Amino acid sequence: MHSGADLTRQLLGFARKGKYEVKPININYLMDKTSGMFGRTKKEITLHTRYDKAVWSVEVDQSQIEQVLLNIYINAWQAMPEGGERKLETENVILGNDDAMAHLVEPGTFVKISITDAGIGMDKETQQRIFDPFFTTKEMGRGTGLGMATAYGIIRNHGGIINVSSEKGKGTTFTIHLPASEKKVAANDTPSTEVLNGKETILFVNDEHMVRDVGQQILEMLGYNVIIASSGEEALDTVNQDLNNIDMIILDMIMPHMSGGETYDRLKAINPTIRVLLSSGYSKDGQATEILNRGCNGFIQKPFNTIKLSQKIKAVLDSR
Numbered sequence: 269m270h271s272g273a274d275l276t277r278q279l280l281g282f283a284r285k286g287k288y289e290v291k292p293i294n295i296n297y298l299m300d301k302t303s304g305m306f307g308r309t310k311k312e313i314t315l316h317t318r319y320d321k322a323v324w325s326v327e328v329d330q331s332q333i334e335q336v337l338l339n340i341y342i343n344a345w346q347a348m349p350e351g352g353e354r355k356l357e358t359e360n361v362i363l364g365n366d367d368a369m370a371h372l373v374e375p376g377t378f379v380k381i382s383i384t385d386a387g388i389g390m391d392k393e394t395q396q397r398i399f400d401p402f403f404t405t406k407e408m409g410r411g412t413g414l415g416m417a418t419a420y421g422i423i424r425n426h427g428g429i430i431n432v433s434s435e436k437g438k439g440t441t442f443t444i445h446l447p448a449s450e451k452k453v454a455a456n457d458t459p460s461t462e463v464l465n466g467k468e469t470i471l472f473v474n475d476e477h478m479v480r481d482v483g484q485q486i487l488e489m490l491g492y493n494v495i496i497a498s499s500g501e502e503a504l505d506t507v508n509q510d511l512n513n514i515d516m517i518i519l520d521m522i523m524p525h526m527s528g529g530e531t532y533d534r535l536k537a538i539n540p541t542i543r544v545l546l547s548s549g550y551s552k553d554g555q556a557t558e559i560l561n562r563g564c565n566g567f568i569q570k571p572f573n574t575i576k577l578s579q580k581i582k583a584v585l586d587s588r
Contacts, residue, residue: 381445
């Protein structure tokens with residue numbers, strides 16, 4: 269069970285000192301790229317889009333908003349086990365004093381995002397509790413619970429609103445409002461958007477249940493076979509038992525009992541050629557640099573940007 273401090277950190281979008289890299293982006297672009305990646309791996313879902321071509325920019329941390337979108341996509345997929353339709357929409361809206369006050373945000377201009385599925389839907393009780401920490405239902409699957417509570421924390425931390433409307437047997441719509449920005453999206457500030465899939469076996473090591481859960485689903489969407497370990501000790505046991513079948517390890521740096529650094533050293537003692545991608549919510553400075561200097565193959569900062577994660581994994585797997 270997470271402590272209250274850990275839970276608060278999760279609900280604020282993994283932010284130890286506010287948001288991470290906040291910059292103006294085009295939300296149509298981000299939704300198109302994340303849904304495109306998801307659609308390539310979940311071909312049983314038919315996607316419909318209706319984007320406002322003149323959508324205002326929003327100032328956000330792209331990785332965090334991507335995490336919110338992927339959580340909702342995963343919920344939609346799990347709500348449609350036999351396949352179905354998903355609709356994505358964006359539009360520019362203005363919230364007056366009454367609407368803004370009702371949601372405890374400042375009135376003004378917002379970009380509205382709507383994500384609708386034709387799945388099993390939710391009853392009123394589930395809708396009222398969907399953003400509560402640790403709440404989950406067997407029907408909704410692994411994508412709910414703390415993942416949706418984290419999504420709520422991220423959107424609120426950006427000064428926005430997230431709501432859900434649903435009816436049993438008639439699908440679900442998640443609606444997000446993000447404050448619009450007058451800043452322009454930099455024309456040369458578009459990172460590589462190529463999602464690199466694979467089919468190797470990855471051992472994903474992280475002591476936080478929610479991070480393991482979401483991480484596993486993202487990796488499986490990318491096509492990988494995933495083995496989960498919740499501690500350094502469990503990772504060592506797994507590698508000892510299944511040494512020849514693990515192509516790569518994604519290793520969290522900060523873990524209780526046995527740190528990522530100690531786990532890395534002991535993994536390399538078992539297999540000096542094992543490929544390891546180090547992950548942390550902190551920057552690459554300090555302890556992470558020391559581990560990289562000892563031969564670790566790469567580093568990625570949490571929360572994961574799926575496109576960057578796919579590219580980092582491919583770079584590590586292709587390294588010699």
